[in-house]
Amino acid sequence: xxxxxxxxxxxxxxxxxxxxxxxxxxxxxxxxxxxxxxxxxxxxxxxxxxxxxxxxxxxxxxxxxxxxxxxxxxxxxxxxxxxxxxxxxxxxxxxxxxxxxxxxxxxxx
Numbered sequence: 083x084x085x086x087x088x089x090x091x092x093x094x095x096x097x098x099x100x101x102x103x104x105x106x107x108x109x110x111x112x113x114x115x116x117x118x119x120x121x122x123x124x125x126x127x128x129x130x131x132x133x134x135x136x137x138x139x140x141x142x143x144x145x146x147x148x149x150x151x152x153x154x155x156x157x158x159x160x161x162x163x164x165x166x167x168x169x170x171x172x173x174x175x176x177x178x179x180x181x182x183x184x185x186x187x188x189x190x191x
Contacts, residue, residue, distance in 0.1 A: 111174075111177055114138035114140050117137070117138050118137065118138035120133070120135060120147055120151060128155065129151055132147075132152065133148070134147070143177070146176035147169055150171070151165070151169050151172075154169055
């Protein structure tokens with residue numbers, strides 16, 4: 083079993099936010115991701131466990147990171163830099179989807 087401790091970087095996340103994102107939102111997500119460290123248990127090329135070793139302080143982001151890790155490991159993105167980039171991409175996409183849902187709900191009201 084291989085144990086990874088990963089620090090998801092602010093630079094990758096901030097560079098991949100959509101242009102329509104507010105600077106404040108990018109800063110908040112980036113600050114949270116900067117704190118996040120994941121313990122990933124990879125066994126035989128499969129993710130057998132994921133937990134936030136150090137939480138981002140946002141349960142949604144922590145869970146999105148582990149969900150992304152499952153998908154990334156399944157895609158064989160196991161090189162450390164490739165895996166971190168894949169997880170970052172997944173978290174950014176999850177935050178964007180959640181933001182779009184909230185905007186849709188707000189527009190309906």
